[in-house]
Amino acid sequence: MTSIERTAYPRFIRLITARELHVFFAPSExxxxxxxxxxxxxxxxxxxxxxxxxxxxxxxFPKAHDVPDQVVEFVRRAAELPEHTLPVYGFGRAASGREP
Structure with missing residues (x-):
């Protein structure tokens, strides 16, 4: 049986190794x-x-709640952002440049 990560509906695997974090999620300069x-x-x-x-x-693009905390933390550290920095997935009315 094919693993869920290799299907047409990819998802994050439950346990991501340190190697996988570095190989797949480390942003380049x-x-x-x-x-x-x-x-x-x-x-x-x-x-x-x-x-x-x-x-x-x-x-x-995964849904915000599907991104594991360990991936968020890894990318935040790789980007050398402050520890309190959290991703922002919502947007306000003015984000589209138009009023409703």
């Missing part, structure tokens, strides 16, 4: 620079890096 230039806060920077790395690994 170019990725860090791009994400930093494209965002206006540490929280958005972290969110964009998480989305990028998850997409590269899984081929889709």
């Amino acid at each position: 170019e990725e860090r620079a791009w994400a930093e230039a494209a965002t206006d806060s540490d929280e958005h920077w972290l969110t964009l890096l998480l989305a990028l790395k998850a997409y590269q690994r899984m081929g889709c």
Whole structure:
């Protein structure tokens, strides 16, 4: 039987090894620079890096609650962001540039 990670509906595996974190989720210097230039806060920077790395690994954007805490923590540390930095997945009314 095929593992869930190899199906058309990829998901994060329950236990991610340190090696897998480094191989699949460590942002390169170019990725860090791009994400930093494209965002206006540490929280958005972290969110964009998480989305990028998850997409590269899984081929889709996972839901916010599906990203394991260990991946969030690893990417936050790799980006050298402050410990209190958390990803921000919601957006306000003005995010689209239009009022409802």
